[in-house]
Amino acid sequence: MKKGTLCVHDDGEEVFGSITTPIYLTSTYTLTDEKYKKILDGKNRETYVYTRWKNPTTRTLEKKMALLENGEDAVAFSSGMAAIATTFLTFLKKGDELITSMDIYGGTFSLLQNELRQHGIKITYVECTSLDEILETISDKTKMIFFESITNPLLKIIDVSQIAKIAHERGCVLAIDSTFATPINQNPLEQGADIVVHSASKYLGGHSDIIGGIVVSSKEIIEKMWKKMIRYGGCMDPQQAYRILRSIKTLHIRIERHNENALAIAQFLENHEKVEKVTYPGLPSYSQHELAKKVLYGFGGVVTFIVNGNDEDGLKFMRKLKVCKEAASLGGVETLVSMPFNTSHSYLTDEERKKMGIRKGMIRLSVGIENAEDIMRDIHSALLS
């Protein structure tokens, strides 16, 4: 079945023939001799014992995400960060090395710097678009390569299949945070990645009203990660799972509209006299446009641009917007606008931001599903006034 159908239909365990998956608000389940035996036999994942282990609503979401990402199984978490932390802690121990890049979510960077380092894990930051740098850095101690498939805010595109080849030759796993792409615009597992991680708080939830995370991979890896999830405790709540399931029913049409609107707005901005530069993978002017066409089904809903002037001019522009709202986060139905310098990248110095390519006056637009012309009119009048 195609993704549009997979999004709409739940593959849950049928009770009373209900069309939607109900929220199973139970912390525990009755025990039987059969269940005791399954637990003893190590078949915990198949057994309903306790909701941190397994819940029918959450399980339905996990199965749906596994189908959408073309993986064998999935495990849901209380947040994207719980999913990412558990991914690291499943594969990395003292003395191991992780290769990643500075182009990662601030929360992930903070986790690596403040927690994983303290556990004796070596972290090396490379340029995620440079296969040469990865080849030079990888060693026998490297156990994981972790990148975001579309980065924030520079929207760098990762060549998943090439990096997967390097990782597998050296016996390490490739994990991809695919939050920006969603399973509609890219399927990293099909390109050779071993693990795909999502913050469900963005496009999957899609309405800026939920926090959640999910990991999709092989049965074997998910079984390992599920055991860690039980120990560290970052399970998803069934009410959360229900709302994400409901959101995913419209994921395919929302993403189509995000893609369409973002492209139209990127083109509009590229021709605007008050805009210095536009970054969007769907623009022919974009440096990685050819790779983007190869690895993405759609170019996504995020557009980054630089207004003429400096950060002050950027702030002035944002505060004149009426339809677009100034807020962190992304992936909701409404257009959100923010500046990396005082949000996602505020933990860096001016010098570090400059080195990374985060320029003065840089704006990140998470384009929503509103009428595109209304958004353009809003941006146009804010740029001119």
Ligand SMILES: *Cc1c(COP(=O)(O)O)cnc(C)c1O
């Ligand atoms: C938001 C985000 C996260 C963190 O997810 P939470 O659900 O907020 O914990 C991780 N990676 C990326 C790319 C994100 O955008």
